[in-house]
Amino acid sequence: MATVDDSALIWTRPEPGTRRPKFTRDQIASTALAIADTEGFAAVSMRRIAGELGAGTMTLYYYVRTKDELVMLMDDAIMSEVLIPADELPAHWYDALTAIAERTWQVLMRHPWALHSLQRAPAGPNAMRHFEQSLAALAGTELDATAKFALLATVDDYVHGNVLRAAEFGAPAEDEARLDAVVQFGQTQLATGEFPHTRALFSGENAQNAFARIVRDASPLDRFRHGLSMLLDGVAHGMNLSFPDRRRGRRAQ
Protein backbone atom coordinates (compact mmCIF):
# COMPACT_ATOMS: atom_id res chain seq x y z
CA MET A 1 0.00 0.00 0.00
CA ALA A 2 0.98 3.59 -0.56
CA THR A 3 3.25 2.38 -3.30
CA VAL A 4 4.21 4.79 -6.04
CA ASP A 5 1.85 4.94 -8.98
CA ASP A 6 3.17 2.47 -11.50
CA SER A 7 2.44 4.71 -14.46
CA ALA A 8 4.11 7.80 -13.02
CA LEU A 9 6.74 9.32 -15.24
CA ILE A 10 10.23 9.49 -13.89
CA TRP A 11 10.08 13.29 -13.87
CA THR A 12 7.41 13.19 -11.21
CA ARG A 13 9.33 10.92 -8.86
CA PRO A 14 11.96 12.67 -6.77
CA GLU A 15 15.46 11.35 -6.88
CA PRO A 16 16.21 9.26 -3.76
CA GLY A 17 18.23 11.13 -1.23
CA THR A 18 17.30 10.99 2.42
CA ARG A 19 20.51 9.19 3.22
CA ARG A 20 22.97 10.44 0.60
CA PRO A 21 23.09 7.74 -2.06
CA LYS A 22 26.32 6.96 -3.82
CA PHE A 23 25.12 8.13 -7.25
CA THR A 24 22.72 10.51 -8.92
CA ARG A 25 20.45 10.13 -11.91
CA ASP A 26 22.57 12.68 -13.71
CA GLN A 27 25.73 10.69 -13.17
CA ILE A 28 24.10 7.54 -14.44
CA ALA A 29 22.58 9.27 -17.44
CA SER A 30 25.80 10.96 -18.45
CA THR A 31 27.74 7.72 -18.09
CA ALA A 32 25.23 6.08 -20.38
CA LEU A 33 25.50 9.01 -22.78
CA ALA A 34 29.27 8.69 -22.94
CA ILE A 35 28.99 5.02 -23.79
CA ALA A 36 26.37 5.65 -26.45
CA ASP A 37 28.39 8.41 -28.09
CA THR A 38 31.63 6.49 -28.25
CA GLU A 39 30.45 2.92 -28.86
CA GLY A 40 26.92 3.24 -30.12
CA PHE A 41 23.59 2.87 -28.47
CA ALA A 42 23.74 -0.90 -28.59
CA ALA A 43 26.69 -0.86 -26.18
CA VAL A 44 24.56 0.76 -23.49
CA SER A 45 23.49 -2.00 -21.15
CA MET A 46 22.68 -1.85 -17.47
CA ARG A 47 25.64 -4.10 -16.69
CA ARG A 48 27.93 -1.94 -18.75
CA ILE A 49 26.84 1.34 -17.13
CA ALA A 50 27.12 -0.16 -13.68
CA GLY A 51 30.57 -1.49 -14.47
CA GLU A 52 31.66 1.93 -15.67
CA LEU A 53 30.45 3.41 -12.41
CA GLY A 54 31.95 0.72 -10.23
CA ALA A 55 28.52 -0.27 -9.00
CA GLY A 56 26.52 -3.47 -8.93
CA THR A 57 24.17 -3.83 -11.84
CA MET A 58 21.02 -3.85 -9.78
CA THR A 59 22.02 -0.70 -7.98
CA LEU A 60 20.92 1.27 -11.01
CA TYR A 61 17.39 0.10 -10.41
CA TYR A 62 17.31 2.08 -7.24
CA TYR A 63 17.55 5.28 -9.28
CA VAL A 64 15.51 4.24 -12.26
CA ARG A 65 12.65 1.85 -12.65
CA THR A 66 13.47 0.43 -16.05
CA LYS A 67 16.02 0.91 -18.77
CA ASP A 68 13.43 2.87 -20.72
CA GLU A 69 13.38 5.43 -17.95
CA LEU A 70 17.13 5.71 -18.17
CA VAL A 71 16.81 6.30 -21.89
CA MET A 72 14.33 9.05 -21.14
CA LEU A 73 16.95 10.72 -18.99
CA MET A 74 19.46 10.40 -21.81
CA ASP A 75 17.01 11.94 -24.26
CA ASP A 76 16.23 14.76 -21.92
CA ALA A 77 19.91 15.49 -21.46
CA ILE A 78 20.26 15.73 -25.21
CA MET A 79 17.24 17.96 -25.54
CA SER A 80 18.86 20.34 -23.10
CA GLU A 81 21.67 20.80 -25.60
CA VAL A 82 19.31 22.02 -28.29
CA LEU A 83 18.04 24.95 -26.24
CA ILE A 84 19.33 28.29 -27.43
CA PRO A 85 20.26 30.87 -24.79
CA ALA A 86 17.30 33.24 -24.70
CA ASP A 87 19.30 36.31 -25.67
CA GLU A 88 20.71 34.62 -28.75
CA LEU A 89 17.37 33.90 -30.35
CA PRO A 90 16.98 36.07 -33.48
CA ALA A 91 13.99 38.37 -33.57
CA HIS A 92 12.62 37.45 -36.95
CA TRP A 93 10.70 34.19 -37.08
CA TYR A 94 12.59 32.97 -40.14
CA ASP A 95 15.99 33.45 -38.56
CA ALA A 96 14.87 32.17 -35.20
CA LEU A 97 13.44 28.97 -36.66
CA THR A 98 16.57 28.50 -38.72
CA ALA A 99 18.75 28.90 -35.66
CA ILE A 100 16.69 26.43 -33.66
CA ALA A 101 16.61 23.91 -36.47
CA GLU A 102 20.33 24.15 -37.09
CA ARG A 103 21.17 23.70 -33.47
CA THR A 104 18.82 20.76 -33.22
CA TRP A 105 20.46 19.28 -36.26
CA GLN A 106 23.93 19.64 -34.86
CA VAL A 107 23.01 18.09 -31.56
CA LEU A 108 21.21 15.17 -33.15
CA MET A 109 24.11 14.56 -35.50
CA ARG A 110 26.34 14.25 -32.48
CA HIS A 111 23.96 11.70 -30.96
CA PRO A 112 22.31 10.03 -33.91
CA TRP A 113 21.04 7.13 -31.84
CA ALA A 114 18.77 9.57 -29.99
CA LEU A 115 16.24 9.56 -32.81
CA HIS A 116 15.51 5.91 -32.23
CA SER A 117 14.88 6.24 -28.55
CA LEU A 118 13.24 9.65 -28.75
CA GLN A 119 10.40 8.09 -30.63
CA ARG A 120 8.97 6.23 -27.69
CA ALA A 121 9.71 8.87 -25.11
CA PRO A 122 6.96 11.26 -24.14
CA ALA A 123 8.20 14.81 -23.95
CA GLY A 124 10.42 15.49 -20.97
CA PRO A 125 11.03 18.92 -19.43
CA ASN A 126 13.69 19.91 -21.93
CA ALA A 127 11.63 18.75 -24.87
CA MET A 128 8.91 21.05 -23.56
CA ARG A 129 11.38 23.90 -23.33
CA HIS A 130 12.39 23.27 -26.89
CA PHE A 131 8.78 23.45 -27.96
CA GLU A 132 8.26 26.59 -25.90
CA GLN A 133 11.27 28.19 -27.53
CA SER A 134 10.01 27.26 -30.96
CA LEU A 135 6.70 28.93 -30.16
CA ALA A 136 8.59 31.97 -28.95
CA ALA A 137 10.23 32.12 -32.36
CA LEU A 138 6.78 32.44 -33.92
CA ALA A 139 5.48 34.95 -31.38
CA GLY A 140 5.85 37.84 -33.80
CA THR A 141 3.72 36.23 -36.48
CA GLU A 142 -0.03 36.29 -36.77
CA LEU A 143 -0.51 32.58 -37.17
CA ASP A 144 -3.21 30.91 -35.15
CA ALA A 145 -2.54 28.02 -32.80
CA THR A 146 -3.18 25.33 -35.37
CA ALA A 147 -0.93 26.94 -37.95
CA LYS A 148 1.89 27.41 -35.49
CA PHE A 149 1.64 23.83 -34.43
CA ALA A 150 1.62 22.61 -38.01
CA LEU A 151 4.57 24.76 -38.97
CA LEU A 152 6.74 23.65 -36.08
CA ALA A 153 5.86 20.03 -36.61
CA THR A 154 6.80 20.28 -40.27
CA VAL A 155 10.16 21.83 -39.52
CA ASP A 156 10.94 19.28 -36.83
CA ASP A 157 9.92 16.52 -39.19
CA TYR A 158 12.39 17.70 -41.76
CA VAL A 159 15.18 18.09 -39.22
CA HIS A 160 14.67 14.61 -37.83
CA GLY A 161 14.33 13.04 -41.24
CA ASN A 162 17.49 14.70 -42.45
CA VAL A 163 19.47 13.50 -39.47
CA LEU A 164 18.07 10.02 -39.96
CA ARG A 165 19.58 9.91 -43.42
CA ALA A 166 22.68 12.04 -42.90
CA ALA A 167 23.76 10.14 -39.82
CA GLU A 168 23.81 6.90 -41.73
CA PHE A 169 26.27 8.32 -44.26
CA GLY A 170 28.56 9.90 -41.72
CA ALA A 171 28.63 6.59 -39.87
CA PRO A 172 31.86 4.80 -38.83
CA ALA A 173 32.81 4.25 -42.49
CA GLU A 174 31.61 0.70 -42.05
CA ASP A 175 33.74 -2.22 -42.99
CA GLU A 176 35.66 -1.07 -46.03
CA ALA A 177 35.03 -4.47 -47.53
CA ARG A 178 31.36 -4.07 -46.78
CA LEU A 179 31.30 -0.68 -48.43
CA ASP A 180 32.98 -2.11 -51.48
CA ALA A 181 30.33 -4.78 -51.62
CA VAL A 182 27.60 -2.17 -51.52
CA VAL A 183 29.17 -0.09 -54.27
CA GLN A 184 29.77 -3.15 -56.37
CA PHE A 185 26.21 -4.30 -55.99
CA GLY A 186 25.05 -0.87 -57.07
CA GLN A 187 27.18 -1.01 -60.17
CA THR A 188 25.96 -4.47 -61.04
CA GLN A 189 22.40 -3.31 -60.75
CA LEU A 190 23.06 -0.27 -62.90
CA ALA A 191 24.56 -2.51 -65.52
CA THR A 192 21.26 -4.37 -65.89
CA GLY A 193 19.79 -1.39 -67.69
CA GLU A 194 16.81 -1.32 -65.39
CA PHE A 195 17.87 2.05 -64.01
CA PRO A 196 18.39 4.48 -66.88
CA HIS A 197 17.84 7.66 -64.88
CA THR A 198 20.09 6.58 -62.06
CA ARG A 199 22.67 5.61 -64.61
CA ALA A 200 22.43 9.02 -66.25
CA LEU A 201 22.98 10.63 -62.88
CA PHE A 202 26.37 8.95 -62.77
CA SER A 203 27.11 9.70 -66.40
CA GLY A 204 30.59 8.96 -67.61
CA GLU A 205 32.59 8.39 -64.49
CA ASN A 206 32.36 5.19 -62.55
CA ALA A 207 29.79 4.98 -59.81
CA GLN A 208 32.15 5.24 -56.91
CA ASN A 209 33.63 8.53 -58.07
CA ALA A 210 30.25 9.93 -58.94
CA PHE A 211 28.92 9.02 -55.57
CA ALA A 212 31.90 10.60 -53.89
CA ARG A 213 31.42 13.71 -55.98
CA ILE A 214 27.79 14.08 -54.99
CA VAL A 215 28.63 13.55 -51.37
CA ARG A 216 31.50 16.03 -51.38
CA ASP A 217 29.68 18.54 -53.53
CA ALA A 218 28.19 19.89 -50.35
CA SER A 219 28.73 19.08 -46.72
CA PRO A 220 25.86 17.43 -44.86
CA LEU A 221 25.30 20.71 -43.07
CA ASP A 222 25.09 22.61 -46.33
CA ARG A 223 22.63 20.15 -47.72
CA PHE A 224 20.58 20.39 -44.57
CA ARG A 225 20.59 24.19 -44.77
CA HIS A 226 19.57 24.18 -48.38
CA GLY A 227 16.61 21.90 -47.75
CA LEU A 228 15.61 23.91 -44.72
CA SER A 229 15.65 27.18 -46.58
CA MET A 230 13.49 25.72 -49.32
CA LEU A 231 11.06 24.48 -46.73
CA LEU A 232 10.92 27.81 -44.93
CA ASP A 233 10.53 29.69 -48.20
CA GLY A 234 7.57 27.54 -49.04
CA VAL A 235 6.17 28.14 -45.58
CA ALA A 236 6.60 31.88 -45.87
CA HIS A 237 4.73 31.91 -49.16
CA GLY A 238 2.07 29.45 -48.14
CA MET A 239 1.33 31.06 -44.80
CA ASN A 240 1.73 34.65 -45.92
CA LEU A 241 4.63 35.39 -43.65
CA SER A 242 7.35 37.95 -44.17
CA PHE A 243 10.94 37.24 -45.08
CA PRO A 244 13.72 38.82 -43.11
CA ASP A 245 15.14 41.87 -44.83
CA ARG A 246 18.81 41.10 -45.20
CA ARG A 247 19.81 44.29 -46.98
CA ARG A 248 19.74 46.38 -43.83
CA GLY A 249 19.91 45.59 -40.18
CA ARG A 250 16.20 45.96 -39.64
CA ARG A 251 13.92 43.06 -38.92
CA ALA A 252 10.58 43.01 -40.64
CA GLN A 253 7.51 41.75 -38.76
Added chain:
Amino acid sequence: MATVDDSALIWTRPEPGTRRPKFTRDQIASTALAIADTEGFAAVSMRRIAGELGAGTMTLYYYVRTKDELVMLMDDAIMSEVLIPADELPAHWYDALTAIAERTWQVLMRHPWALHSLQRAPAGPNAMRHFEQSLAALAGTELDATAKFALLATVDDYVHGNVLRAAEFGAPAEDEARLDAVVQFGQTQLATGEFPHTRALFSGENAQNAFARIVRDASPLDRFRHGLSMLLDGVAHGMNLSFPDRRRGRRAQ
Protein backbone atom coordinates in the same frame (compact mmCIF):
# COMPACT_ATOMS: atom_id res chain seq x y z
CA MET B 1 38.52 -22.26 -49.07
CA ALA B 2 36.21 -21.13 -51.84
CA THR B 3 33.89 -19.92 -49.15
CA VAL B 4 31.48 -17.13 -49.96
CA ASP B 5 32.81 -13.61 -49.52
CA ASP B 6 31.92 -12.61 -46.00
CA SER B 7 31.00 -9.07 -46.92
CA ALA B 8 28.75 -10.03 -49.82
CA LEU B 9 25.25 -8.59 -49.61
CA ILE B 10 22.39 -11.01 -49.45
CA TRP B 11 21.15 -9.81 -52.83
CA THR B 12 24.26 -11.19 -54.48
CA ARG B 13 23.96 -14.66 -52.98
CA PRO B 14 21.49 -16.91 -54.75
CA GLU B 15 18.80 -18.52 -52.71
CA PRO B 16 19.69 -22.16 -51.97
CA GLY B 17 17.80 -24.54 -54.14
CA THR B 18 19.60 -27.43 -55.75
CA ARG B 19 17.56 -29.87 -53.75
CA ARG B 20 14.23 -28.12 -53.17
CA PRO B 21 14.50 -26.64 -49.67
CA LYS B 22 11.49 -26.56 -47.40
CA PHE B 23 11.26 -22.76 -47.31
CA THR B 24 12.10 -19.68 -49.32
CA ARG B 25 13.52 -16.33 -48.33
CA ASP B 26 10.24 -14.75 -49.31
CA GLN B 27 8.28 -17.03 -47.00
CA ILE B 28 10.57 -16.26 -44.13
CA ALA B 29 10.53 -12.52 -44.78
CA SER B 30 6.78 -12.33 -45.07
CA THR B 31 6.32 -14.34 -41.89
CA ALA B 32 8.60 -11.88 -40.13
CA LEU B 33 6.67 -9.00 -41.65
CA ALA B 34 3.39 -10.36 -40.39
CA ILE B 35 4.76 -10.62 -36.87
CA ALA B 36 6.20 -7.11 -36.98
CA ASP B 37 2.97 -5.60 -38.24
CA THR B 38 0.73 -7.24 -35.69
CA GLU B 39 2.95 -7.35 -32.61
CA GLY B 40 5.67 -4.83 -33.25
CA PHE B 41 9.22 -5.17 -34.42
CA ALA B 42 10.43 -6.27 -31.00
CA ALA B 43 8.39 -9.45 -31.30
CA VAL B 44 10.38 -10.52 -34.34
CA SER B 45 12.94 -13.02 -33.15
CA MET B 46 14.56 -15.88 -34.98
CA ARG B 47 12.95 -18.37 -32.60
CA ARG B 48 9.58 -16.78 -33.09
CA ILE B 49 9.74 -16.78 -36.87
CA ALA B 50 10.90 -20.37 -36.91
CA GLY B 51 8.11 -21.35 -34.57
CA GLU B 52 5.56 -19.68 -36.81
CA LEU B 53 6.93 -21.65 -39.75
CA GLY B 54 7.13 -24.93 -37.89
CA ALA B 55 10.87 -25.02 -38.36
CA GLY B 56 13.84 -25.31 -36.08
CA THR B 57 15.35 -21.98 -35.16
CA MET B 58 18.70 -22.63 -36.75
CA THR B 59 17.08 -23.64 -40.00
CA LEU B 60 16.59 -19.96 -40.79
CA TYR B 61 20.34 -19.54 -40.89
CA TYR B 62 20.44 -21.71 -43.93
CA TYR B 63 18.54 -19.07 -45.86
CA VAL B 64 20.00 -16.01 -44.23
CA ARG B 65 23.37 -15.32 -42.69
CA THR B 66 22.32 -13.04 -39.84
CA LYS B 67 19.16 -11.47 -38.51
CA ASP B 68 20.26 -8.20 -40.08
CA GLU B 69 20.06 -9.83 -43.47
CA LEU B 70 16.56 -10.95 -42.70
CA VAL B 71 15.68 -7.39 -41.77
CA MET B 72 17.07 -6.26 -45.11
CA LEU B 73 14.67 -8.65 -46.79
CA MET B 74 11.82 -7.20 -44.76
CA ASP B 75 12.81 -3.67 -45.71
CA ASP B 76 13.10 -4.57 -49.34
CA ALA B 77 9.65 -6.13 -49.25
CA ILE B 78 8.31 -2.87 -47.86
CA MET B 79 10.11 -0.79 -50.44
CA SER B 80 8.40 -2.82 -53.11
CA GLU B 81 5.10 -1.51 -51.80
CA VAL B 82 6.08 2.10 -52.38
CA LEU B 83 6.68 1.65 -56.08
CA ILE B 84 4.01 3.26 -58.22
CA PRO B 85 2.88 1.39 -61.34
CA ALA B 86 4.69 3.13 -64.19
CA ASP B 87 1.53 4.19 -66.00
CA GLU B 88 0.11 5.85 -62.90
CA LEU B 89 2.98 8.27 -62.45
CA PRO B 90 1.77 11.83 -63.17
CA ALA B 91 3.62 13.70 -65.91
CA HIS B 92 4.34 16.90 -64.03
CA TRP B 93 7.22 16.70 -61.58
CA TYR B 94 5.21 18.32 -58.80
CA ASP B 95 2.37 15.84 -59.04
CA ALA B 96 4.68 12.90 -59.54
CA LEU B 97 6.76 13.73 -56.51
CA THR B 98 3.61 14.26 -54.48
CA ALA B 99 2.27 10.89 -55.55
CA ILE B 100 5.50 9.13 -54.69
CA ALA B 101 5.80 10.86 -51.34
CA GLU B 102 2.22 10.11 -50.39
CA ARG B 103 2.53 6.48 -51.29
CA THR B 104 5.77 6.22 -49.36
CA TRP B 105 4.10 7.85 -46.42
CA GLN B 106 1.18 5.46 -46.45
CA VAL B 107 3.40 2.42 -46.67
CA LEU B 108 5.69 3.57 -43.90
CA MET B 109 2.73 4.40 -41.69
CA ARG B 110 1.58 0.82 -42.11
CA HIS B 111 5.02 -0.41 -41.07
CA PRO B 112 6.38 2.30 -38.78
CA TRP B 113 9.11 0.03 -37.40
CA ALA B 114 10.70 -0.02 -40.84
CA LEU B 115 12.26 3.40 -40.28
CA HIS B 116 14.38 2.01 -37.49
CA SER B 117 15.74 -0.88 -39.46
CA LEU B 118 15.93 0.95 -42.77
CA GLN B 119 18.59 3.17 -41.35
CA ARG B 120 21.32 0.55 -41.31
CA ALA B 121 20.31 -1.20 -44.47
CA PRO B 122 22.11 -0.26 -47.66
CA ALA B 123 19.72 0.19 -50.53
CA GLY B 124 18.26 -3.05 -51.80
CA PRO B 125 16.84 -3.58 -55.27
CA ASN B 126 13.48 -2.08 -54.48
CA ALA B 127 15.02 0.93 -52.77
CA MET B 128 16.95 1.47 -55.98
CA ARG B 129 13.76 1.19 -57.98
CA HIS B 130 12.19 3.78 -55.72
CA PHE B 131 15.10 6.11 -56.35
CA GLU B 132 14.93 5.45 -60.06
CA GLN B 133 11.24 6.24 -60.07
CA SER B 134 11.87 9.46 -58.16
CA LEU B 135 14.43 10.47 -60.77
CA ALA B 136 11.92 9.65 -63.47
CA ALA B 137 9.56 12.10 -61.80
CA LEU B 138 12.16 14.82 -62.32
CA ALA B 139 13.04 13.83 -65.85
CA GLY B 140 11.06 16.72 -67.33
CA THR B 141 12.90 19.37 -65.34
CA GLU B 142 16.17 20.99 -66.21
CA LEU B 143 17.87 20.41 -62.89
CA ASP B 144 21.40 19.08 -62.91
CA ALA B 145 22.42 15.90 -61.15
CA THR B 146 23.34 17.55 -57.89
CA ALA B 147 20.10 19.50 -57.70
CA LYS B 148 18.01 16.45 -58.43
CA PHE B 149 19.78 14.50 -55.78
CA ALA B 150 19.36 17.28 -53.24
CA LEU B 151 15.70 17.71 -54.02
CA LEU B 152 14.86 14.04 -53.71
CA ALA B 153 16.84 13.72 -50.51
CA THR B 154 15.01 16.66 -49.01
CA VAL B 155 11.60 15.26 -49.86
CA ASP B 156 12.50 11.82 -48.54
CA ASP B 157 13.84 13.42 -45.38
CA TYR B 158 10.55 15.15 -44.77
CA VAL B 159 8.54 12.03 -45.47
CA HIS B 160 10.61 9.92 -43.09
CA GLY B 161 10.64 12.57 -40.40
CA ASN B 162 6.90 12.98 -40.59
CA VAL B 163 6.30 9.27 -40.28
CA LEU B 164 8.69 9.14 -37.37
CA ARG B 165 6.51 11.61 -35.50
CA ALA B 166 3.09 10.66 -36.80
CA ALA B 167 3.57 6.98 -36.11
CA GLU B 168 4.26 7.66 -32.48
CA PHE B 169 0.91 9.41 -32.09
CA GLY B 170 -1.09 6.84 -33.93
CA ALA B 171 0.52 4.15 -31.80
CA PRO B 172 -1.44 1.52 -29.83
CA ALA B 173 -2.96 4.18 -27.58
CA GLU B 174 -0.48 3.13 -24.95
CA ASP B 175 -1.58 2.30 -21.46
CA GLU B 176 -4.48 4.64 -20.72
CA ALA B 177 -3.01 5.15 -17.28
CA ARG B 178 0.31 5.96 -18.88
CA LEU B 179 -1.31 8.47 -21.18
CA ASP B 180 -3.05 10.10 -18.24
CA ALA B 181 0.29 10.40 -16.52
CA VAL B 182 1.81 12.10 -19.55
CA VAL B 183 -1.06 14.58 -19.84
CA GLN B 184 -1.00 15.28 -16.16
CA PHE B 185 2.72 15.90 -16.20
CA GLY B 186 2.25 18.31 -19.05
CA GLN B 187 -0.39 20.23 -17.16
CA THR B 188 1.76 20.40 -14.06
CA GLN B 189 4.60 21.79 -16.09
CA LEU B 190 2.35 24.35 -17.74
CA ALA B 191 1.20 25.46 -14.32
CA THR B 192 4.72 26.42 -13.35
CA GLY B 193 4.51 29.46 -15.58
CA GLU B 194 7.74 28.53 -17.33
CA PHE B 195 5.88 27.95 -20.58
CA PRO B 196 3.84 31.04 -21.42
CA HIS B 197 3.67 30.44 -25.16
CA THR B 198 2.74 26.82 -24.82
CA ARG B 199 0.14 27.80 -22.29
CA ALA B 200 -1.28 30.39 -24.67
CA LEU B 201 -1.55 27.72 -27.33
CA PHE B 202 -3.95 25.87 -25.06
CA SER B 203 -5.76 29.05 -24.06
CA GLY B 204 -8.93 28.62 -22.06
CA GLU B 205 -9.78 24.99 -22.34
CA ASN B 206 -7.90 22.38 -20.41
CA ALA B 207 -4.86 20.88 -21.99
CA GLN B 208 -6.35 17.52 -22.85
CA ASN B 209 -9.17 18.99 -24.89
CA ALA B 210 -6.87 21.44 -26.57
CA PHE B 211 -4.51 18.68 -27.49
CA ALA B 212 -7.35 16.58 -28.81
CA ARG B 213 -8.57 19.56 -30.82
CA ILE B 214 -5.22 20.13 -32.42
CA VAL B 215 -4.87 16.47 -33.23
CA ARG B 216 -8.33 16.16 -34.73
CA ASP B 217 -8.16 19.50 -36.51
CA ALA B 218 -6.50 17.65 -39.31
CA SER B 219 -5.83 13.99 -39.95
CA PRO B 220 -2.20 12.90 -39.95
CA LEU B 221 -2.44 12.52 -43.71
CA ASP B 222 -3.76 16.06 -44.10
CA ARG B 223 -0.98 17.44 -41.99
CA PHE B 224 1.53 15.48 -43.99
CA ARG B 225 0.09 16.79 -47.24
CA HIS B 226 0.12 20.34 -46.00
CA GLY B 227 3.76 20.19 -45.00
CA LEU B 228 4.69 18.48 -48.24
CA SER B 229 3.00 21.12 -50.35
CA MET B 230 4.79 23.88 -48.47
CA LEU B 231 8.07 22.09 -49.04
CA LEU B 232 7.41 21.57 -52.74
CA ASP B 233 6.29 25.18 -53.16
CA GLY B 234 9.53 26.32 -51.63
CA VAL B 235 11.41 23.98 -53.90
CA ALA B 236 9.59 25.25 -56.98
CA HIS B 237 10.45 28.83 -56.14
CA GLY B 238 13.99 28.15 -55.03
CA MET B 239 14.88 25.96 -58.00
CA ASN B 240 12.94 27.91 -60.61
CA LEU B 241 10.62 25.07 -61.45
CA SER B 242 7.13 25.30 -62.83
CA PHE B 243 3.93 24.58 -60.94
CA PRO B 244 1.34 22.31 -62.44
CA ASP B 245 -1.49 24.24 -64.05
CA ARG B 246 -4.58 23.02 -62.31
CA ARG B 247 -7.11 25.19 -64.17
CA ARG B 248 -7.02 23.11 -67.28
CA GLY B 249 -6.02 19.60 -68.11
CA ARG B 250 -2.69 20.61 -69.56
CA ARG B 251 0.59 19.92 -67.92
CA ALA B 252 3.19 22.65 -67.94
CA GLN B 253 6.88 21.80 -68.41
Added chain:
DNA sequence: GTGTAGTGCGTACGCCGTACCAACAACGTT
Protein backbone atom coordinates in the same frame (compact mmCIF):
# COMPACT_ATOMS: atom_id res chain seq x y z
C1' DG C 1 21.75 -49.96 -53.45
C1' DT C 2 24.96 -46.95 -52.17
C1' DG C 3 27.62 -42.58 -51.56
C1' DT C 4 27.53 -37.75 -51.36
C1' DA C 5 26.35 -33.44 -50.25
C1' DG C 6 22.33 -30.38 -49.60
C1' DT C 7 19.26 -29.48 -45.88
C1' DG C 8 17.40 -29.43 -41.10
C1' DC C 9 18.05 -28.43 -36.45
C1' DG C 10 19.55 -29.62 -31.19
C1' DT C 11 22.77 -28.00 -27.99
C1' DA C 12 25.27 -24.56 -25.87
C1' DC C 13 27.47 -19.96 -25.00
C1' DG C 14 27.48 -15.38 -23.73
C1' DC C 15 24.82 -11.53 -23.93
C1' DC C 16 20.45 -8.91 -22.33
C1' DG C 17 16.64 -6.72 -18.76
C1' DT C 18 15.08 -7.30 -14.38
C1' DA C 19 12.38 -9.86 -10.13
C1' DC C 20 13.51 -11.15 -5.79
C1' DC C 21 15.66 -10.75 -1.60
C1' DA C 22 19.65 -10.89 1.62
C1' DA C 23 23.34 -8.01 3.35
C1' DC C 24 25.16 -3.71 4.68
C1' DA C 25 25.51 0.83 6.68
C1' DA C 26 23.81 5.55 7.92
C1' DC C 27 21.18 7.76 10.89
C1' DG C 28 17.56 8.88 14.91
C1' DT C 29 16.64 7.31 19.26
C1' DT C 30 17.66 6.07 23.71
Added chain:
DNA sequence: AACGTTGTTGGTACGGCGTACGCACTACAC
Protein backbone atom coordinates in the same frame (compact mmCIF):
# COMPACT_ATOMS: atom_id res chain seq x y z
C1' DA D 1 27.79 4.11 23.32
C1' DA D 2 24.53 0.79 21.78
C1' DC D 3 20.61 -0.31 19.20
C1' DG D 4 16.91 -0.58 15.77
C1' DT D 5 15.16 1.20 11.65
C1' DT D 6 15.26 1.61 7.04
C1' DG D 7 17.54 3.65 3.06
C1' DT D 8 20.82 1.72 -0.05
C1' DT D 9 23.61 -1.88 -2.35
C1' DG D 10 24.08 -5.69 -5.20
C1' DG D 11 24.27 -11.22 -5.73
C1' DT D 12 21.67 -14.78 -7.75
C1' DA D 13 18.61 -16.47 -10.96
C1' DC D 14 15.18 -16.64 -14.82
C1' DG D 15 13.66 -16.36 -19.30
C1' DG D 16 14.66 -14.12 -23.35
C1' DC D 17 17.93 -13.02 -27.31
C1' DG D 18 21.44 -13.98 -31.68
C1' DT D 19 24.16 -17.43 -33.37
C1' DA D 20 28.64 -20.93 -33.60
C1' DC D 21 29.18 -25.56 -33.99
C1' DG D 22 28.44 -29.85 -35.63
C1' DC D 23 25.64 -34.10 -36.06
C1' DA D 24 21.48 -36.35 -38.31
C1' DC D 25 18.67 -36.96 -42.05
C1' DT D 26 17.44 -37.53 -46.75
C1' DA D 27 16.95 -36.46 -51.77
C1' DC D 28 19.19 -37.36 -55.55
C1' DA D 29 23.03 -39.16 -59.05
C1' DC D 30 25.08 -43.07 -60.18
